[in-house]
Amino acid sequence: MKEDLKLINKGRWRGYSGYNRNMNGSNIVKVENLKKSYEMGRTSVEVLKGIDFSLSLGEFVMVVGPSGSGKSTLLHLVAGLDRPTEGKISVLGKSLGEMPDRQISFLRNQKIGFIFQFYHLLPELTAYENVALPLLVYSSEKRVKGHRKIEDMFDMIGLNNRSMHRPQELSGGEQQRLAIARALVHDPEILLADEPTGNLDTANGNAILDLLDQIRKKNHLSILMVTHNPDFLKRADRVLYLKDGKIQA
Numbered sequence: 691m692k693e694d695l696k697l698i699n700k701g702r703w704r705g706y707s708g709y710n711r712n713m714n715g716s717n718i719v720k721v722e723n724l725k726k727s728y729e730m731g732r733t734s735v736e737v738l739k740g741i742d743f744s745l746s747l748g749e750f751v752m753v754v755g756p757s758g759s760g761k762s763t764l765l766h767l768v769a770g771l772d773r774p775t776e777g778k779i780s781v782l783g784k785s786l787g788e789m790p791d792r793q794i795s796f797l798r799n800q801k802i803g804f805i806f807q808f809y810h811l812l813p814e815l816t817a818y819e820n821v822a823l824p825l826l827v828y829s830s831e832k833r834v835k836g837h838r839k840i841e842d843m844f845d846m847i848g849l850n851n852r853s854m855h856r857p858q859e860l861s862g863g864e865q866q867r868l869a870i871a872r873a874l875v876h877d878p879e880i881l882l883a884d885e886p887t888g889n890l891d892t893a894n895g896n897a898i899l900d901l902l903d904q905i906r907k908k909n910h911l912s913i914l915m916v917t918h919n920p921d922f923l924k925r926a927d928r929v930l931y932l933k934d935g936k937i938q939a
């Protein structure tokens with residue numbers, strides 16, 4: 691909890707000059723020769739072995755691959771939640787490798803929505819407070835407007851009557867919808883979604899994808915989403931198949 695708030699507060703960096711919003715036709719995310727190894731004692735496990743791809747404005751790209759192939763690792767790296775071993779990641783035209791941590795936190799707070807595979811909802815907070823969390827970094831004026839936005843998000847996910855509940859009082863599917871609302875409440879430009887329908891049946895999963903598609907078209911949101919469900923792939927503009935540390939042709 692403290693850690694999470696610290697992460698969010700790290701985003702309060704006033705000296706930052708902002709981003710070029712006019713990214714038409716260019717890459718929202720560009721990943722070049724990305725490598726990631728984890729050191730486990732004296733051995734090193736190479737999870738990503740040279741990944742290249744890009745995500746353009748408004749594009750919906752899905753990532754599939756066997757369990758353990760590094761899909762979550764890839765999303766965490768793009769979000770700047772972890773640093774690569776080698777290679778380059780650019781987000782909205784800025785290279786993450788050249789940014790200090792707090793600048794990356796700021797970028798994430800302002801521009802990126804992240805849906806974690808295991809939600810990462812804060813158990814001490816109500817559903818409402820969990821969704822409100824990304825708005826804490828904004829001025830009080832914006833936060834007042836935020837109240838409307840949060841209510842809209844609860845409408846959208848159909849959990850109006852659950853907003854005062856704690857996450858553990860909600861079903862897996864409801865927690866998942868909450869995590870989706872939290873990822874979108876600050877109108878991000880990029881959504882990174884790690885199996886956001888993993889705990890939903892196909893009908894509810896499709897409803898969530900309809901919703902993401904709607905928001906994508908309305909707000910020019912660009913989406914990179916990991917999924918296990920082959921039924922969903924036909925809805926993607928492009929599918930990346932991750933295996934043995936590489937994107938397969």
Ligand SMILES: Nc1ncnc2c1ncn2[C@@H]1O[C@H](COP(=O)(O)OP(=O)(O)O)[C@@H](O)[C@H]1O
Nearest residue numbers: 728729737755756757758759760761762763764
């Ligand atoms: N923080 C970590 N430390 C060590 N190994 C990790 C860490 N995170 C992931 N791994 C390992 O990296 C591999 C890829 O993990 P992950 O990205 O979660 O795969 P996926 O999401 O495709 O199932 C796995 O073998 C996992 O055990």
Ligand SMILES: [Mg+2]
Nearest residue numbers: 761762763807
């Ligand atoms: Mg994963």
